[in-house]
Amino acid sequence: MRTLIPATAAAGAAAFGYAALIERNWFALRRYEVPVLAPGSEPFRLLHISDAHLTPGRKRLMAWIRSLDDLDPHLVVNTGDSIAHTDSVRCFLDAAEPLLDRPGVFVLGSNDLFAPEPFNPARYLLGPSSRHRIRKGPDLPWEKLRDDMAAAGWLDLDNQRGRLTAGGLDIALAGVHDSHINKDRYEQVAGQAEPTADLRIGVMHSPEPRLLDQFAADGYELLLAGHTHGGQLCLPFYGTLVTNCGIDRERASGLHRHPAGGQAWLHVSAGLGTSPWAPARFACRPEASLLTLVPRDSG
């Protein structure tokens, strides 16, 4: 016992040091092929970013986001939680500057509105968080973030539909604000997705199953979400312990078919960052995803 306790403490300290200092800055680019285009279509590159939770000191993360422009995406989708500090809007806009020159869309997440607060990291493992709901009102400059992204040309999909042309495709989109803080209003975008478009994409921050079902039933073929952080603190060979919303553990990140209401594909980003009060990732590297959309199997 005399040697076991110090050894366990040392192993714990080493694991935390790795999670906070190494893995949190070990950014991964995930690549997926998604067969959602009409036969004969050219491949289409969609960059999905999410959950940057930027604070002014995160220079490595900012540089990595900036470098994603080298992927030459046709469309950028940001599923929210971009900032974590009152001074972070400028940081995010600087990091995303080259991407903002490209066609893009976004929704906001709860952390774009509410500054992070200290919390017991163990709470992260206990179930969906609800700490934002007890506050009086937003305390981060989410309107500036929204307005500056929109001024650069990105479409705001918070409880709105949109349509754009990118990479030669006519794309119909719909999105909802964050269901985690009850700001989603699907009824404002409900109805059949534009049948004449080349592609239909549904966008949300939190992959709540009832929203996924609604988007899929309305004909959206590709659903994009973030929020889960892929669990953020995972167990090797087991995966995430929690999803922080209603989705199952198996789909806490990555590309999957959505089982209900049509033929939709779902991609959940494990996100680029962490709350400043939980600055560690374990067995769940921070990520962005390049989805290469290709023709459906015509057979």
Ligand SMILES: [Fe+2]
């Ligand atoms: Fe987040």
